[in-house]
Amino acid sequence: MSGLVEFDYQSTSSLPDDYAVFSDVVSAGGHDWRVTCFPNDSDFAALYLELMSEAQNVTAVFEAAYFVDNENELMRRRIVHVFNLPIDDGEFPMWGFPRFIHQSDLALVAATSSHISIMWAVVVVDDDGSGEPVSIRSIADVPQLPWLTRKKRTIPVPPSDMADHLCRMLDSAALTDVSFVMNDGHGGQAPPMRAHRAILAARSPAFEAALCGQLLEANAHITVTDMDIDTFKAMLRFIYTDDLPTGLDDDKAIRSLLAAADKYGLDRLKLLCAKRMLDKMSVGTVPGVLDCAETYNCPELKTKCIDYVVDGENFKKVALTEGFMELLARSPSILAEVRKRLAI
Known part of the structure; x- marks a missing residue:
């Protein structure tokens, strides 16, 4: 009862x-x-x-x-x-x-x-x-x-697969209305990469300004010269999926993608790249990571790098590297921050 x-x-x-x-x-x-x-x-x-x-x-x-x-x-x-x-x-x-x-x-x-x-x-x-x-x-x-033993009045809802659908649209070029022309890295021109200007404008303030600030004809062709083709492809895939492309492990590629994210206002992509760089950081790589964080306005990554540098015995090891000394010589703000943290 x-x-x-x-x-x-x-x-x-x-x-x-x-x-x-x-x-x-x-x-x-x-x-x-x-x-x-x-x-x-x-x-x-x-x-x-x-x-x-x-x-x-x-x-x-x-x-x-x-x-x-x-x-x-x-x-x-x-x-x-x-x-x-x-x-x-x-x-x-x-x-x-x-x-x-x-x-x-x-x-x-x-x-x-x-x-x-x-x-x-x-x-x-x-x-x-x-x-x-x-x-x-x-x-x-x-x-x-x-x-x-209660039975909830509910209906199972599957996880979102919107990114999969958008990615298929990108790969199939269905309903695209803008093309990007780039060098293939071997002296020639790569096949145009087609995309949807509405999606690009919604995701990136830089693309919004470029694609909506002026009247562009349907199926307009835009030449991209400020990054390599692999970086642009990776950035484009992030715009459609909100995630890093699979298999992106090369340090240079990640740094290039972080630079692209900074230029195109893709804050989540920038932090994803920063996290990937931080996960792989070592005494030998921290000068380059710190330089990247300073150059491309990533304060979260910069703070973590300096935390690493001043932690315990790390400073003695990092300070002996040529890359770190060169970084301090051309970046007074980093030098001042390190000295402040070390109280010297």
Whole structure:
């Protein structure tokens, strides 16, 4: 048998600690039961199951749970107890959870809905006719109460595959309206790379200015001379997928892509490249990585590089490298930052 204990958090939060809220009385296993809740009991709301009729050696399973918005389970408790005759002063025996849910959790939920509903269930475990309590070694021995096996009203939603669709559009050149012409790296001209100006403009402020700031004819051809073809292809694929191309491990290629990301205003791409460079950084490569961070305005990477340089024994090793000395000679700001961090 199951039921509800309901109260208004805002109305009860200022009441005394011994203020109680009662559920309706229900019948289970030939006995009457109700649940008593003390919403303001110290730091926790307390919840107890009461046996409301005279009985001896009644073994009951008591479960209670609180759900947010009738869906997400916030708190669930389960207990098995043997109830006996009422005590001398006429009060009925009760057993349960003095620390059912913390007041801070109640307050957090009540910020959106002051109405609190606690669902509960009681099942009386059948005895064997001997008059002795039913032997239950642990709560795990008691079958799961079916009322708490909730089925959410939901429909599974697959992960987004928008990047896959956009990538296929890029590869197939379907509906493209702009072409990029570049050198193939061997003295000749590579086949034009076709793209969609709306996607480019939406993703990059530099492309937005170039493609929307002037009237371009349909299927316009734009010559690119400020980067190599592999870097441009990698940047284009990021624009369509929001991720680094697979197999991009060469240090020089990553630095070139970071430079392109800085020029075209692709902040996420710049940080992805910075993370890749940082993951591979060593004493020998930190001068070049730090130089790249300074040149292409990546303060996050610059800070991590300087952290590495001044950490423990690293400075003695890095300072002996020719690349680091050359970097300090042409970059006074890096020299000043290192000296400040080292307090020299």
